[in-house]
Amino acid sequence: MKLIYTFLILCCYLLSSAHAQRISMNDHWKFAKGDIDVSMLSQQAVWTNITLPHTWNGYDGQDGGDDYYRGTGWYMRALSLDKNDWGKCIYLRFGAANYLTEVYLNGVLIGTHSGGYTAFAFDITPFVRYDMSNQLLVKVSNADGLPIPPLSADFTFFGGLIRGVELIKKNKLHITAEDYGSNGVYVRQDKVSDKEAILSFTAKVRNTEKNAQKAVISFLIKERDGKVLKETKEEKMILPETTMPITSTFRIGNPHLWNGKKDPYLYIAEVKVKVGSEIVDNYTFPLGIRYYSIDPDRGFILNGRSYPLRGVSLHEERKDKGNAVSDTERKEDIDRIVAMGSNYIRLSHYQHGDFTYRYLDSLGIICWTETPVINKIKDTEEFAVNCENGLRSLIRQLYNHPSIVVWGVSNEINYRKGPNPAPLIERLNKLVHQEDPTRPSTLAAMFSERPTNLITDVYSNNRYDGWYYNTVEEIGTFADKLHQKYPQRCIGFSEYGAGAHPYQHQEGNGKPDIDGHWHPEGYQTYFHEGYLKAIQQRPYLWSTSVWAAYDFASDSRNEGNQPGINDKGLITHDRQIKKDAYYFYKVNWNPEPMVYICERRFTGRTQPETSVRLYSNCERVILKLNGEEIPLEKREKHILVSGTIALKVGVNHVEALAYQGDKQLEDKVVWYYLSEN
CATH class of the missing domain: 2.60.120.260 (Galactose-binding domain-like)
Incomplete structure (x- = not known):
């Protein structure tokens, strides 16, 4: 039923106007x-x-x-x-x-x-x-x-x-198509609670006739079955060669709220423009009503309840295709993220395709979307205007999507040497509030205490403790110190991650050659186990997003034995391999029963002794090596670890059996040990 509903919602977007x-x-x-x-x-x-x-x-x-x-x-x-x-x-x-x-x-x-x-x-x-x-x-x-x-x-x-x-x-009389690439209709959620929603509709109607036109503009809100819930009508005289904003206000008692993944309910909104007895234009789109806040101590709150945003950062990019991806590929990429259990995606580092936002609305996945103001700026009015136009376009084109909760104005803007970016960030922050007073502004910071971080309403940090600097264990200390120093600021982790080649492996957690070609998968797993533990202990982190969902193209990079690729993804660039860290998040975020043996691609073993690490959220798990049961130690975050085991020369069969109620699951891998003697 949910799939049918999602399909109908997407069709509502695609068939948005029967008169254009x-x-x-x-x-x-x-x-x-x-x-x-x-x-x-x-x-x-x-x-x-x-x-x-x-x-x-x-x-x-x-x-x-x-x-x-x-x-x-x-x-x-x-x-x-x-x-x-x-x-x-x-x-x-x-x-x-x-x-x-x-x-x-x-x-x-x-x-x-x-x-x-x-x-x-x-x-x-x-x-x-x-x-x-x-x-x-x-x-x-x-x-x-x-x-x-x-x-x-x-x-x-x-x-x-x-x-x-x-x-x-x-x-010739129509809802404009020229308002910064938008559809010309905006719904502002002025005041929303469990008991009442006050919404303001604006439709920008353009008259290209040489004479003034009398038009009736109807605003409708329908239940998802099509039943009209509310309707208002405004009669206006539209002057020739002008675009007029027409507004209307709705009050809805006891609204059915858009409640994230639990209940992503979407009404149907419609605007109709009528001249005489003829409908000359209309626009139909889904409408999700919700309220939320971001608190310095409690984090993200959706519809009055704590709702920690935990997910990934996503580039819109594919192997051999770059940014030129299809909607089918967008859906596939999002589906893998949702299957992992994410309730949140940071859409990096630019506006993504229209389908992505529509699909997130229908799934109840919350997102951060942003402009590509990254690393450095030009200190010219032309550059500033281009930044403003990009941000204004982003907001107007995506204004009605309930999945969007913040507008991002920059990423790591202090990274490269150059002009002071603070005046531009102040300018963009002001523009966010002018365009949309209902959503906070945000930015992603490389340096956690720069003045630019205090300009936006909230902000998040791009942290790589344990990769580029410090240790994995220091990430929690960093967050606590920042929270204590700025108790009124809402902070999160907009990026955190470590590189991994799925066919590079080592015994233990020795640190990789960060800028070189040794990025063993096991270290990425260790990195994310440490970070998730720290994150779950700190509810004040309003959002956290792994960097990144997928490996992606960065032609200037030459590391991890993959030239041109940033390999911090949980899934490989070609989408063929979900790395071990992907399953670590899945076992913690997705309640569906699962069992997964780590380091499954570490098939060629050179040491006679090792241990087995696996993930499972099931009631009981049995591990066998070559048919013999091996004791397991249960650790936090659904991690299970064996003691030291001895591999035999040649083929070794590792098998995990997991039981949840009357359901049995299994996972199997084969390791080969070649003795040096």
Whole structure:
């Protein structure tokens, strides 16, 4: 039933307007890499056929060397509209393009966009030729040095049309499609409690007619079965060539709250624009009503109850594809995280695709979303405006998603030497409060006590004690000292992690060669066991997110025997291997019975003696080595460890049997011991 409900909610987004046509433009594109004279485009360029989404860095951006192509790419496509479309408003909406984009139609520049990852739309109505082919050209650049964030970051800056393109046809009076790439409708949750919800709707209605138009704008809230719960109507005269914000307020008694994973209930909201007896536009979307707070001592509180946010950080990126991923791949990545038991995802380090937020809403997974203001800034007004536009686009495009609880304005902004970032962070923090007074601002800090950390409402720390510095055991001491020094500040861990190659192994927890090529998987496991213990003892940590869910491309890296890859993921870049640490979180966060033998890929043993470590949340577990039962010691966090065992020369069979009620589970591995004699 839950799957059916999730499907219906997603369809509600996809079929958001019955009175505006949205046509996918992802097929039939041609691509050419390099700088080209637009007037000589067809003669100069060597075109290849591609479909969107697309990046030109899918391979060179993940192979190491920090030498991937950063420059210009051109996209070309034919666009046809017949005479029946005359009189409509025609828009092109780009899901995202990295990072500087120019759009031409029939040789005329119709618009430019500075910034990657956010959607943007252009009104192409004045430039369209009907009943003939139109030539659409898009120039995209990810060149180094553009005054666009990010200037510097620990991931590859994949160039291209990394998300899809839509053609949108609307009537001349319509809900605007040009408000920073948003859908033009916003619901502010002014006051919510268990007993009452007060909501403010705003719809931005645009009139492109030469005359004023009298319109009736209806605002509706429906139960998820479609039954109308509340409806209001506003009659307005919309002046020609203007966009007018129309508002309405709702009071709902005893609202059915969106309650995270336990009960992600979504109402259906709709706005209809009517002229005379004709509905000329409408927009329908799910609506989750909830209230929350972040407390310096109690952490995150959802609907009046403690709700510690525990999860992962996620890059939107895939092997050989970079950022040019499909919705199917987005769903797969989120499903693995949810199966691990996470209730929270930090969507790093930029706005992700629309599907991700819709899906998190339907699952009840809370998220932090942020802008790509990372490491350093340019001290110019142009750069600051581009940062503001990116943040404003992020907020307006994602305003209605109940899964989003904070707006992130920066990540590790003090990391690289350069201009003082504090004035820019203050400017972005102010913008968050102007755009959305209902959600806190936040940032992720590398240095825990810089002045920038005190600007936003809450903040979190990127900590790597036990990896780049200090020891794993010191993370708890660090958190306590910070909490004691700043008792009124809400703090968390926005990143913590350690690298791991799934086929590198060692006996014991000796520290890896951090900057070299020895990143044994067992050390990552040890790292996360220590961190989770510290986290669970400190309820004041409002959010904690493992760095990262998946290994990801960072072409400047050369470590862990995987050039071009940051290997701190709980799952490998190709999604084929869940590392041991993944199962450690699963056994602690997902109540479903499980048993898992660690170091299963440590198959070639060179020492005759070892021990077995496994994870299980079952009532009883039996461990056998070559058919003989081995005693187990139960430790905290669902860890079970054997004493020292002796391997025989050759093949060794390790088997774990777990029992929970009438259910039996098992896990088996094979280890080989080759004697040196």
